[in-house]
Amino acid sequence: MKLKFKIQQFQTDAVNAVVDCFIGQPNERSRFTLDRGYIDSGLQIAIPYEVTGFRNRPIELTPAEVFDNIKKVQARNGLKISPKLEGQYNLTVEMETGTGKTYVYIKTMFELFERYGWGKYIVVVPSIAIREGVKKSFEITEDHFMEQYGRKARYFIYNSRQLHKIDRFAGDPGINVMIINAQAFNARGKDARRIYMELDEFQSRMPIDVIAQTNPILIIDEPQSVEGKKTVEALKLFKPLFTVHYSATHRQEYNKVYRLDALDAYNKKLVKKINVKGITVKGTTGTExxxxxxxxxxxxxxxxxxxxxxxxxxxxxxxxxxxxxxxxxxxxxxxxxxxxxxxxxxxxxxxxxxxxxxxxxxxxxxxxxxxDVNELTLRRIQIRETIKSHLEKERDLFYRGIKVLSLFFIDEVAKYRQYDESGNKLNGEYAQIFEEEYRMLVEEYLRKYDDEDRYANYLRQIDVEKTHNGYFAVDKQGRMTNPKVKARETDSEDEDAYNLIMKDKERLLSLSEPTRFIFSHSALKEGWDNPNVFQICTLKHSDSTIKKRQEVGRGLRLCVNQDGERIDESVPGIDVHDVNVLSVIASESYEAFARDLQREIAETLSDRSCKADIQFFLDKVLTNERSKNVGLKVNDSFYKEGFQKLWKKVNVRTAYTVKFDTEELVGRCIKALDTRLKVTDISYQIKTGVLETISSKEQLEKGKGFVVKESETGNGHMEAAAGARYDLVGKLVGETGLTRRTIVKILTGIKPETFALFKRNPEGFILKAGRIINEKKATTIIDKDHFSSY
Incomplete structure (x- = not known):
């Protein structure tokens, strides 16, 4: 399948926001003599011929003229006007995840070349995952931009062992793009240092010097993950003409010229609607x-x-x-x-x-x-709910020619794929659970449709073993393996794994491809941006270091049909948010996930200016903050002699003694335990909510964005683990203060089925039995109370 791209106004606006900052700049090329280095560095024998290089022509506008252009762009886009020119020609473009940020900056390169003749660009990215994604974007948009501009961009990934590409970058007169991840020039490793070294294979030149001669325009992708102090200093060595920062979540903003944040993107239906299924498992045996x-x-x-x-x-x-x-x-x-x-x-x-x-x-x-004996129960519920959501969505979209994909993130390959001694593939526990649940749900689903139904026939033709697949790193024997992740990091730098994901991106969109459910390692999450992911399920413990927006962001892009066409508002006869709904099957409660997601989105939203006219203040009540002050005053009677004497009489330590009729107490306890003792079974609740619209930052901060649509509960039964040993009698003696003899009489008197509850949940049994026995103590007092002071 070949993806098709449309010219969309919001993306054109983002392009013009950057290009218009340099109105008045002449459209001329700038040439220079490219340093070719030496044939023999020892003898300093220069290469005997000259080569013309091409660089970006310097900005001929004055700083005041550029700043005036920036302010005009900001006013046009309803943004706060910068009080001064921040940084040396630094611009910020804010675009929500899934709205085509990479497409926008590629198109910006073409426009800058058309308008001003600037053709040298360096895209700086924070990780290998994003680097491979950027390269893929250049590949799939090549024909689209060729139709618009009649030319192609030459692009390559910087590799310190393939330095001949830098000479081609500097010597070509067209649009040339170098994609580089920050670690390639700011890390301590030997490969990272080569960019600053005079190398024999590069004719005794330093790669950074040749690159800097071209005065490239820097495109910083996800600057909040790139621009540490060390990286900022290193970027200066590239001698950039100017720098443009692209992200949904900027840590620092320089002369913001365009904003398309989560509020705008969601309400304009430029990304999928978000649906959350939260699962709460209640009850624990306390013995595992x-x-x-x-x-x-x-x-x-x-x-x-x-x-x-x-x-x-x-x-x-x-x-x-x-x-x-x-x-x-x-x-x-x-x-x-x-x-x-x-x-x-x-x-x-x-x-x-x-x-x-x-x-x-x-x-x-x-x-x-x-x-955690509950964890496997939770994972089974998550997998089941993901399959259910998938089938429901797939049924709706099948006749529109839209392939539905579901994505599972796991933290260990062995949970999906294992191998025997001969290297034969075996299902891990998650793959086994998936196949069991899938068979059951599809069989149940097919009962609803007759034999002539096209979707039912589609389901029947797909083998369960072929409908799920794993995307992981692969070792030398071709076996799936956990990706390499550096200490204290969460994303992998495994290039082969990302290449596999990118290679299959379009193939997975075809209805003729049976793979519909994808298992991948959580460390590879940044590599996934397939537009037809409609369900995301993270089969691992909820981690405070992983942002909810990161989980959601992998599936926000609007889907495409079998013709490669994006299903957006330009498609007649559809509501974008009826078709494009992303379901997140969370590994925590609905309330926790929805609260954290709204808080994270709110943190990224910019404050919007508001006209304070009469209507703004209408029906608003002003509250005087002074009314909340509380004055504390001690009652004067506290110091009176009579009260002090009374206080001394009652303010003494007192012993309290009661007497019981033991046999009566035992009988009452046995009866009460047999009739009232219940221990907690494991139960689960599935709650589903939808983020309909985002009206304001305040709405999200208050947690009012999501609307609960449905809720269901289920029950399970599980006996306690055998690892912990209990002195049941001793524990109940501690809870009640009764003698061991009395406790033994009570326990031997209760029904066998009551005593069996201890095996199911020992801690719950002890806690609740102790509470019931203490209640019966209070009602079995036969002698008067005895008090004595000491």
Missing amino acids: GYLYLEGIDVSRKHYPFARLEFEKKTRSGIRRELRRVSVNDNLYDLSGYLEQYKGYTVSEINGAKNTIEFTNGVSLSAGDVQG
Whole structure:
């Protein structure tokens, strides 16, 4: 399939916002004699012929003229006027993820060449994933721009071992683009330093010198991830004519000339509508020794801390708590003396390796989960809900010729693919769950349609084994493997894995391709921007280091049909947000995901100016902040002699003694436990909400953007793990204050089915049985109360 591109007004506006900043600049080329270096560096024998190079002609406008142009563009686009020219010809373009940012800056290159003759560009990107995506964008837009401008751009990825491409970049008179990731010139490695070295294979020249001679225009893609102090200094060595920064989330803005933020893009239907399915699993047995290491906090001011989640016993039951722990912290104490945490004293926290070790030998790396019997239940529910959403969406779009894709992100290849000793492929647990759930749901789905239904026939023709596939790094034996991720980073730099993703981008859009469900490593998430991803499911523990906008951003692009045409508002007879809906099947509750996503979107929104006329103040109530002040005044009676004497009489320590009829108490407890004791089963709730429109930043900050559409619940049953051993009698003695003999009488008197509840949920049994016994104590008092002071 070949993707088709349209000329869209909002993208044209973004292009003109940059190009118009230099109105008045003459359209002329600038030539120079290209330094060819030496044939023999030792003898300093120069290459005996000259070569003409082409560079960007210097800006002939004065700074005041450029600044005046910038202010006119800002006024035209309704932006805040810059008080001064910020930086040396730095411009900022804000564009929401999924609206064609890369397309815009490629088209900007063509327009700048047409208007002013500027043809040298360097695109600086923060990662290999984005670098490969940019290269792919140049490939698929080549014919589109050829039709518009009658020329093609020459582009290449900088490689310190292929320096001949730099000479071609400098010597060609047309549009030339070098794509480079920041690590290629600002890292400490040997390859990164080569750009600053005189190299024999480059005729004793430094690559940076030849590049700088062309006075390139710098395009910074995602500057918030690129522009550290070190990178900013290194960029100056390129001697750029000017710099344009493109992102949805700028950390620092220079002379912003265009804005298309999340509010504009969403309400103008330039991206998909967002639908969230949140899943809450309720109830825990409190016996599995659950641990989740979220990460390690490292600081020069203190020893490393670990952000560790574990279970804790409270009055209301067992709940999970995320807290910072340090060396020598004892989880048995911190958990409220849960038996399964005996022996879990922190012995080492390693900030370099992102690991924590305990005195019992257990070790966890950041992101690891241990002892969570609920987790596999949650993952099955997530996979099931993703398949259900997929089938519902696919049914709607099949007759429109739109392929539906679902994307699963996982944190370990073995959970999807395993291999036997002979190298034969085997399903991992997630692939096995997927096939089980898919078969069941499709069989159920097909019952609704007759044999003549085209969509039903489409489903019947696809084998379950062929409808899912994995995209991961591959080792020398051709086996899927976990991608390489540097310490303290979340994205992979595995070039082969990204090449595989990019290679199959168009093929996956075809209805004749059976792959509809894709499993990929979470570290490869930046490589995925396929427009027909309608479901995203992250099968890993919710991580505070991963932004919700990052998860959503992989599926925001508007979809395309089998002709490669984008389904946007130019297509007659459709509502864009009826067709284009992205469903996120979250690994946490709906409330938590929706709240965090809205907060993150709100943080990126720029403040909008508002005309303060009479209508603006209509029906608004002004509140005097002074009315919230509260004055505290001590009652004068407190100091009176009579009150002080009374206070001394009642303010003494008192012993309280009660007596029970033991047999009566035992009988009442047995009856109450048999009739009232219930322990918590595992249950889950699935809640679905939609972000209809974004009316304002304040709406998102208050969490009012999403509207709940439906909610359903289900129940499960699970017996406790056998790892933790309990002194049940001793625990109930501690809860109630009764003797062991009395507790034994109560436990031996209850029904077998009541006692069986202990096996299902020991901690819940102890907590609730203790509460019931204490209630019966209070109603079995037979003698008067005895008080004595001491």
